[in-house]
Amino acid sequence: MALDRISLSGFRNHRATTLDGTARFNLLVGENGAGKTNVLEAISLFAPGRGLRRAPLAEMAGSDGPGGFSVGASLIAQGEEPVRLGTLAEAARPGRRLVRVNGAEASAVSLGEWLAISWLTPAMDRLFADSAGARRRYMDRLTVALDASHARNAARYENALRERNRLLSGDDAPDPTWLDGVETQMAEHGAALASGRERLVAALQAELARLPSEPFARPELTYQPGGPTAPDALRDALRAGRPRERAAGRTLTGPHRDELAVRMAGKQQPADRCSTGEQKAMLIAITLAHAGLAAQGRASLLLLDEVAAHLDPVRREALFERLADSGAQVWFTGTESAPFAALGADAAVWHVTGGIVQREG
Ligand SMILES: Nc1ncnc2c1ncn2[C@@H]1O[C@H](COP(=O)(O)OP(=O)(O)OP(=O)(O)O)[C@@H](O)[C@H]1O
Numbered sequence: 001m002a003l004d005r006i007s008l009s010g011f012r013n014h015r016a017t018t019l020d021g022t023a024r025f026n027l028l029v030g031e032n033g034a035g036k037t038n039v040l041e042a043i044s045l046f047a048p049g050r051g052l053r054r055a056p057l058a059e060m061a062g063s064d065g066p067g068g069f070s071v072g073a074s075l076i077a078q079g080e081e082p083v084r085l086g087t088l089a090e091a092a093r094p095g096r097r098l099v100r101v102n103g104a105e106a107s108a109v110s111l112g113e114w115l116a117i118s119w120l121t122p123a124m125d126r127l128f129a130d131s132a133g134a135r136r137r138y139m140d141r142l143t144v145a146l147d148a149s150h151a152r153n154a155a156r157y158e159n160a161l162r163e164r165n166r167l168l169s170g171d172d173a174p175d176p177t178w179l180d181g182v183e184t185q186m187a188e189h190g191a192a193l194a195s196g197r198e199r200l201v202a203a204l205q206a207e208l209a210r211l212p213s214e215p216f217a218r219p220e221l222t223y224q225p226g227g228p229t230a231p232d233a234l235r236d237a238l239r240a241g242r243p244r245e246r247a248a249g250r251t252l253t254g255p256h257r258d259e260l261a262v263r264m265a266g267k268q269q270p271a272d273r274c275s276t277g278e279q280k281a282m283l284i285a286i287t288l289a290h291a292g293l294a295a296q297g298r299a300s301l302l303l304l305d306e307v308a309a310h311l312d313p314v315r316r317e318a319l320f321e322r323l324a325d326s327g328a329q330v331w332f333t334g335t336e337s338a339p340f341a342a343l344g345a346d347a348a349v350w351h352v353t354g355g356i357v358q359r360e361g
Pocket residue numbers: 011012013014030031032033034035036037038039059060061062063064333335352
């Protein structure tokens with residue numbers, strides 16, 4: 001299964017772009033600022049959530065258009081009717097993204113029944129050095145691709161956490177009955193959130209352990225919970241922590257303090273102290289492991305923004321081999337096509353210039 005026809009209308013600098021007859025490997029080539037990443041971002045909207053740049057919808061609407069956008073695609077599976085997928089934002093309904101499957105309105109979460117999308121972008125290069133919050137968001141994004149209900153657990157926990165922090169930081173002493181109710185919510189959704197992250201990291205770790213550690217540095221991942229992970233234990237910890245947390249004015253235990261610890265296999269130092277190239281190699285390894293886990297009989301898409309051109313020839317070839325084994329439909333961006341020559345006839349080359357896309361040949 002793969003996306004066959006993709007169309008962008010009023011999306012950033014793409015007024016009306018259609019990519020017809022996409023291939024197993026697709027290379028978007030063009031100068032800086034041409035609109036290559038914009039195509040990847042549009043495709044990423046077929047995953048539940050905020051897309052590859054985490055941008056607000058209004059920002060994605062073309063600045064010279066009416067203030068909305070639409071992205072459509074057809075998904076083909078051998079011997080079956082194509083499935084038409086669409087997502088759009090309308091100027092009249094700010095902040096709301098509509099999803100359509102075969103013309104009928106659907107939820108963003110339902111897109112996960114059809115597609116699993118993984119991506120790697122230059123913005124993720126700082127993931128290991130960034131704040132723990134960035135790694136929590138990363139864990140959540142990867143978990144949602146495996147289990148869409150994780151997004152609901154995360155949102156409900158966040159809401160309850162915000163409410164508890166509001167109560168703790170108020171001028172008046174918080175009402176204990178109100179706190180009881182909020183903590184029960186936090187315990188239920190927080191335990192589900194923690195268990196989703198824990199399962200993700202265990203599954204990724206198992207997948208990574210099967211891969212050779214050459215030529216891509218293999219990361220070792222550990223999930224470090226920010227509090228008890230069982231509902232009762234979390235509720236007890238929250239209750240016991242009330243005096244201290246009232247003094248601090250915020251909640252100090254729970255999955256909002258989780259951490260994803262990463263180090264390179266065979267090295268003791270944490271990932272943020274590894275070289276830039278080693279960090280990139282570990283990110284590639286995690287992305288490929290995740291794509292392998294996420295596929296589960298669905299169409300698997302990998303969006304690799306400016307990845308291949310930064311690899312040396314040995315690693316680039318190894319990446320292409322692993323991608324060929326993965327079964328995923330792959331979308332690369334690059335400023336030139338030469339680094340992708342080894343993909344040969346399996347790759348479609350799409351030239352992007354000022355928001356206009358043309359297929360080579
Ligand atoms: N809402 C918008 N409306 C119109 N144009 C936009 C909008 N948002 C971004 N752009 C334009 O899109 C272009 C950037 O596109 P994109 O990030 O896809 O470039 P790219 O080809 O990936 O470049 P690079 O190789 O530098 O990463 C810029 O020219 C920017 O001005």
